[in-house]
Amino acid sequence: MAERAGTSTATVSLVVNGKTAGRVSQSNIDRVLAAVQELGYVVDHTASSLAKGTSNIVILVAPDLSNPFYGRVISGIKAELGNEYQLLLSVTGEGRNPSAADVHRLVALRPAGLLVEAPDDEFLRDLPAGAPLVLLDAPGRETQAPTVNFDLRGGIGALLDHLASQGHTRIGYLDSLTRTETFELRRKLIERGAAERGIDYVAIPEAASLISPEGAAAEFVRYWPRWRDAGVTALVCATDSHAYGVLGAARELGIRVPDTLAVTGFDNLPASAIVSPALTTVELPGEALGRGAVQALQAQRGMTADAVDPVEPAEPRSAADPARLAVPLIGARLIVRASS
Amino acid sequence: MAERAGTSTATVSLVVNGKTAGRVSQSNIDRVLAAVQELGYVVDHTASSLAKGTSNIVILVAPDLSNPFYGRVISGIKAELGNEYQLLLSVTGEGRNPSAADVHRLVALRPAGLLVEAPDDEFLRDLPAGAPLVLLDAPGRETQAPTVNFDLRGGIGALLDHLASQGHTRIGYLDSLTRTETFELRRKLIERGAAERGIDYVAIPEAASLISPEGAAAEFVRYWPRWRDAGVTALVCATDSHAYGVLGAARELGIRVPDTLAVTGFDNLPASAIVSPALTTVELPGEALGRGAVQALQAQRGMTADAVDPVEPAEPRSAADPARLAVPLIGARLIVRASS
DNA sequence: CTGAAAGCGCTTACAG
DNA sequence: CTGAAAGCGCTTACAG
Numbered sequence: 001m002a003e004r005a006g007t008s009t010a011t012v013s014l015v016v017n018g019k020t021a022g023r024v025s026q027s028n029i030d031r032v033l034a035a036v037q038e039l040g041y042v043v044d045h046t047a048s049s050l051a052k053g054t055s056n057i058v059i060l061v062a063p064d065l066s067n068p069f070y071g072r073v074i075s076g077i078k079a080e081l082g083n084e085y086q087l088l089l090s091v092t093g094e095g096r097n098p099s100a101a102d103v104h105r106l107v108a109l110r111p112a113g114l115l116v117e118a119p120d121d122e123f124l125r126d127l128p129a130g131a132p133l134v135l136l137d138a139p140g141r142e143t144q145a146p147t148v149n150f151d152l153r154g155g156i157g158a159l160l161d162h163l164a165s166q167g168h169t170r171i172g173y174l175d176s177l178t179r180t181e182t183f184e185l186r187r188k189l190i191e192r193g194a195a196e197r198g199i200d201y202v203a204i205p206e207a208a209s210l211i212s213p214e215g216a217a218a219e220f221v222r223y224w225p226r227w228r229d230a231g232v233t234a235l236v237c238a239t240d241s242h243a244y245g246v247l248g249a250a251r252e253l254g255i256r257v258p259d260t261l262a263v264t265g266f267d268n269l270p271a272s273a274i275v276s277p278a279l280t281t282v283e284l285p286g287e288a289l290g291r292g293a294v295q296a297l298q299a300q301r302g303m304t305a306d307a308v309d310p311v312e313p314a315e316p317r318s319a320a321d322p323a324r325l326a327v328p329l330i331g332a333r334l335i336v337r338a339s340s
Numbered sequence: 341m342a343e344r345a346g347t348s349t350a351t352v353s354l355v356v357n358g359k360t361a362g363r364v365s366q367s368n369i370d371r372v373l374a375a376v377q378e379l380g381y382v383v384d385h386t387a388s389s390l391a392k393g394t395s396n397i398v399i400l401v402a403p404d405l406s407n408p409f410y411g412r413v414i415s416g417i418k419a420e421l422g423n424e425y426q427l428l429l430s431v432t433g434e435g436r437n438p439s440a441a442d443v444h445r446l447v448a449l450r451p452a453g454l455l456v457e458a459p460d461d462e463f464l465r466d467l468p469a470g471a472p473l474v475l476l477d478a479p480g481r482e483t484q485a486p487t488v489n490f491d492l493r494g495g496i497g498a499l500l501d502h503l504a505s506q507g508h509t510r511i512g513y514l515d516s517l518t519r520t521e522t523f524e525l526r527r528k529l530i531e532r533g534a535a536e537r538g539i540d541y542v543a544i545p546e547a548a549s550l551i552s553p554e555g556a557a558a559e560f561v562r563y564w565p566r567w568r569d570a571g572v573t574a575l576v577c578a579t580d581s582h583a584y585g586v587l588g589a590a591r592e593l594g595i596r597v598p599d600t601l602a603v604t605g606f607d608n609l610p611a612s613a614i615v616s617p618a619l620t621t622v623e624l625p626g627e628a629l630g631r632g633a634v635q636a637l638q639a640q641r642g643m644t645a646d647a648v649d650p651v652e653p654a655e656p657r658s659a660a661d662p663a664r665l666a667v668p669l670i671g672a673r674l675i676v677r678a679s680s
Numbered sequence: 681c682t683g684a685a686a687g688c689g690c691t692t693a694c695a696g
Numbered sequence: 697c698t699g700a701a702a703g704c705g706c707t708t709a710c711a712g
Binding site: 040042043046047049055064065066068070074078083086089091101104105107109214245248249252273275276 | 613
């Protein structure tokens with residue numbers, strides 16, 4: 001089409017794709033560029049993808065974007081992705097994981113990469129081969145696909161040390177209803193860490209809600225009597241959103257925080273510094289997670305825009321198990337505020 | 341490919357697309373279906389789009405998905421879209437609108453529809469023709485493209501009536517920094533509505549922040565002295581997120597809400613019922629907005645999955661201006677809670 | 681009802 | 697350095 005104002009479609013293709021290095025004369029480059037300007041030409045992404053066998057879109061699959069946490073993950077991804085690739089998001093309903101049908105439709109787009117937040121077994125099983133895949137926040141799945149995780153152990157250890165230093169000897173845990181690995185792991189690490197420190201972990205497995213203040217508030221109202229009667233003086237919540245609900249419900253019930261009950265969360269959402277009392281929380285750096293995921297994608301397939309160095313295979317840091325060592329771990333750290 | 345187990349690609353195409361009505365024999369249908377099962381065949385979306393000239397993806401372009409408001413818009417869209425179409429989201433950075441380059445990349449995907457939240461002039465100017473377009477929450481742009489808006493007038497009127505009935509005679513407004521039409525309109529309607537009711541509108545145009553509690557809190561701390569000295573006893577905030585920040589800052593400053601200062605928002609986010617004091621707000625039904633947008637898209641191009649009725653041109657309800665009447669308006673209603 | 685064939689708009693060896 | 701040509705995997709008239 002654009003050849004109308006230049007010469008030959010092959011040349012046009014080379015120019016608009018910046019592959020002119022010693023293959024197209026300057027005069028032709030100029031003519032094509034001029035024509036592009038005039039006609040407002042833009043490469044048809046669909047046709048281009050078909051011909052190349054892959055597109056330039058990267059899809060992030062996340063269960064619930066209304067969680068402000070994802071905002072940071074997204075900006076990390078976009079920052080690292082640059083302009084060559086385009087980020088598109090696919091969301092499922094609140095607390096629901098994407099279905100097999102969703103997955104197929106996604107893969108049929110031939111994405112340059114699929115970034116999946118907190119996948120479940122079913123999703124991974126249904127995933128047809130073909131698209132480069134990176135898992136985010138999926139502890140325990142490192143063997144199934146390249147994964148970027150948080151290093152929760154350190155943050156949770158610091159949290160428990162802090163609670164112990166405040167004199168707490170019995171703690172409760174308000175879980176997330178979302179059945180994802182990360183919450184599973186949080187619970188286990190808390191339970192185990194408590195035991196190691198001689199803290200009683202008062203388990204009420206039913207105490208769990210979706211990631212929202214309302215749901216958490218309702219659960220807290222329901223189970224607070226049991227925690228109180230069991231002598232719980234500190235409640236660890238699965239996310240900051242859960243903690244907000246607990247803070248609100250505690251205020252309604254006239255429970256003083258942190259005097260009667262200390263409350264903590266995970267994430268360090270922006271609002272956590274300004275809720276009252278300000279929330280003690282284990283910070284999960286979403287932006288770093290997003291960046292790490294893109295890097296893992298790039299490592300997987302020479303996806304680098306400017307083909308920096310010919311990807312030199314990284315020297316294994318140890319003889320043990322290079323594959324394991326390669327799993328990027330994003331540090332989580334404790335932030336102490338007034339709620340504990 | 342899949343013909344290996346059946347016969348002819350044309351037949352396969354007809355079957356997988358469900359266009360068999362009197363065109364394919366039952367025995368062939370069965371054979372194709374069986375082959376699809378066996379090989380796990382899935383239509384290549386890219387090639388299909390190229391051949392058909394359009395894809396089955398609908399793209400929602402929104403400035404900031406971390407605002408929980410969009411969660412509702414998204415579920416409304418998905419519910420109305422059904423399974424034939426796939427929703428993908430494109431986000432820009434916080435408070436930033438998509439650029440011309442973004443727009444082109446989006447259109448190059450040949451989306452079945454482009455849903456754009458709160459677009460600005462530049463975006464609309466750069467938008468290449470081609471993709472069916474619907475604007476969401478873009479008052480004043482009804483002439484540029486099919487648009488679905490909130491009917492803010494009623495909700496704002498009710499809000500001002502309520503404030504007046506509580507004895508407030510001087511009000512302030514904490515604006516959004518995001519330069520979009522909807523905020524422009526909120527401000528104007530408040531200013532005008534106040535005048536009509538004999539309420540003083542104390543204008544501080546600089547008092548504005550991005551849609552986040554932190555930003556709003558900082559602005560409030562900064563401008564509260566001026567509002568107070570001007571005799572302001574009620575502060576209307578551009579969104580609930582702004583109001584949360586004000587509530588938090590007011591508590592820090594020892595300002596009693598609502599005794600010393602009444603605070604209100606817009607949106608009715610889930611958390612608004614549980615913040616303390618609970619927030620009076622003008623509810624903006626995001627889900628209905630999303631549904632309305634998809635309906636507008638479908639009306640625009642026979643996008644209906646099952647081709648219900650041959651789109652009968654709706655009878656104009658009045659002789660006045662059918663085009664204007666066609667703009668769907670989603671009602672906004674006041675919800676009174678303890679903060680005012 | 682069915683298959684052969686053209687065409688969607690690009691990209692990429694390939695021969696000059 | 698440049699253009700003619702094949703091919704990416706589908707869909708859709710078209711002729712049987």
